[in-house]
Amino acid sequence: MSYQPENTLQQCEPSPTNADGKKDRKCFVCNKKFGLGKKYQCCMCQNFVCNRHCMKRRDEEKESKIYICDVCDIEQMKEEIKAEILQELNKLNENIKLAKDSYEKTEAARVKKAAKVSKLEEELLTTEKRQKAKEDEILAQLNEELAKGRKAGESVDITKKELEELYISEQKINEKCSLNEVKNEETKAEILKIKEKKNELLAQIEHLSGNLKGSLPLDQVLPHLCDLCKKRVSVDGKYLTRDSDKKHDDGSLLSND
Numbered sequence: 001m002s003y004q005p006e007n008t009l010q011q012c013e014p015s016p017t018n019a020d021g022k023k024d025r026k027c028f029v030c031n032k033k034f035g036l037g038k039k040y041q042c043c044m045c046q047n048f049v050c051n052r053h054c055m056k057r058r059d060e061e062k063e064s065k066i067y068i069c070d071v072c073d074i075e076q077m078k079e080e081i082k083a084e085i086l087q088e089l090n091k092l093n094e095n096i097k098l099a100k101d102s103y104e105k106t107e108a109a110r111v112k113k114a115a116k117v118s119k120l121e122e123e124l125l126t127t128e129k130r131q132k133a134k135e136d137e138i139l140a141q142l143n144e145e146l147a148k149g150r151k152a153g154e155s156v157d158i159t160k161k162e163l164e165e166l167y168i169s170e171q172k173i174n175e176k177c178s179l180n181e182v183k184n185e186e187t188k189a190e191i192l193k194i195k196e197k198k199n200e201l202l203a204q205i206e207h208l209s210g211n212l213k214g215s216l217p218l219d220q221v222l223p224h225l226c227d228l229c230k231k232r233v234s235v236d237g238k239y240l241t242r243d244s245d246k247k248h249d250d251g252s253l254l255s256n257d
């Protein structure tokens with residue numbers, strides 16, 4: 001801590017007299033008599049002090065040494081501390097002012113941000129409401145589609161059952177067709193047998209007709225024949241026509257073979 005006196009002081013040399021011109025034989029601070037040691041005059045209060053209560057300092061303006069007593073040194077230190085405190089207070093006030101300005105700016109920015117956040121929250125709330133309404137609408141559509149899907153599934157199940165029934169009916173019809181084909185084959189075989197038997201009977205009839213030729217007069221046989229047989233029989237017993245599969249009056253078949 002450097003000392004800078006308010007007034008320019010000259011270098012104080014040790015003197016046997018005080019400011020009043022009287023000899024001073026005691027220290028101003030400790031009130032002890034000066035012995036063989038040196039005594040110094042304070043540049044501030046002009047009192048004489050001993051070596052123990054004298055501070056040697058440097059005058060920065062004149063670049064020389066000056067002497068100050070402990071009392072003046074303490075007072076000077078108080079003044080310097082006071083000046084430093086005032087300087088620190090001024091700096092603190094400036095810092096407080098800067099902090100206050102910064103706080104006001106920060107508070108204004110905070111209020112602005114709070115308003116912006118409030119606006120964003122309102123927009124977010126509105127967006128959430130719209131999103132919720134849209135989700136409800138989509139959920140309703142989804143439930144409707146699910147209901148349609150269930151109905152379609154039920155229809156598919158019914159169609160599957162109908163197809164299974166149709167498949168079973170088709171199998172039954174195929175079985176019946178197979179049985180009918182077998183029966184048709186059997187019927188055809190029976191028809192062939194009947195035709196063969198008919199041919200045999202016709203051959204027998206023709207043979208019998210040949211054997212009966214000349215045994216009875218034709219005029220006696222003709223009354224017993226039907227009109228169709230009368231047309232087919234000639235005077236000598238031959239068939240006059242070649243019509244096939246014609247019937248007698250009683251429903252029996254005639255053949256040209």
